[in-house]
Amino acid sequence: MGMLKSRLQDDMKTAMKAGDKPRLGVIRLMLAAIKQREVDERIELDDAQTLAVLDKMVKQRRDSISQYESAGREDLAEVERFEVGIIQDYLPAALSETEIAALVEEAVAASGAAAMSDMGKVMNVLRPHIQGRADMGAVSALVKQRLGG
CATH class of the missing domain: 1.10.10.410 (Arc Repressor Mutant, subunit A)
Structure with a gap:
């Protein structure tokens, strides 16, 4: 198992114990997306493949944010921004x-x-x-x- 995936599982347990439901939900979404790809392709993802899954999730959420903002749904855009923030915690530092x-x-x-x-x-x-x-x-x-x- 990749280090990133085990870090996610450890953080899921921590969020459960702390009762941090919003963070727990996002971590579960990430783990589910990783698991889905593993099941679909019958492989165990390494850290690079896991990063690709998380990167795709961020892109999807950014697309949703722009759609929600143009529709005047700031409440939904805020939920997506929160999810992007959590997911980015697991991505490497952005390049300049x-x-x-x-x-x-x-x-x-x-x-x-x-x-x-x-x-x-x-x-x-x-x-x-x-x-x-x-x-x-x-x-x-x-x-x-x-x-x-």
Whole structure:
């Protein structure tokens, strides 16, 4: 079992004992998403795969927040923001814009990318370094810009 998954299970027990129902609910959601992927793919996720699941959960919640805000449902947006905050506790520290730009440059050089058709190669090099540490949509836009798209 990955360290991240065991940390989640320990934190779930702590939240149960403390009676922290909101935090407990979010931790259970994370564990359920991890378990779902493990069952679907018949594997045990390592920490990198677990991070990918948590990163996807944050992205889904950010999408929901923008939809709730545009619909004037601040109450629902606030619930999603709370969940994002809890999930981000388990993700590595976010990268700065300069760190992301440097990683993009390294990935372009490493993959030998010269045109937009090479974007997939660049993203495949980048993904393991930035998963859970940056918004993949923003990174993708940077790569497009760098490749002249």
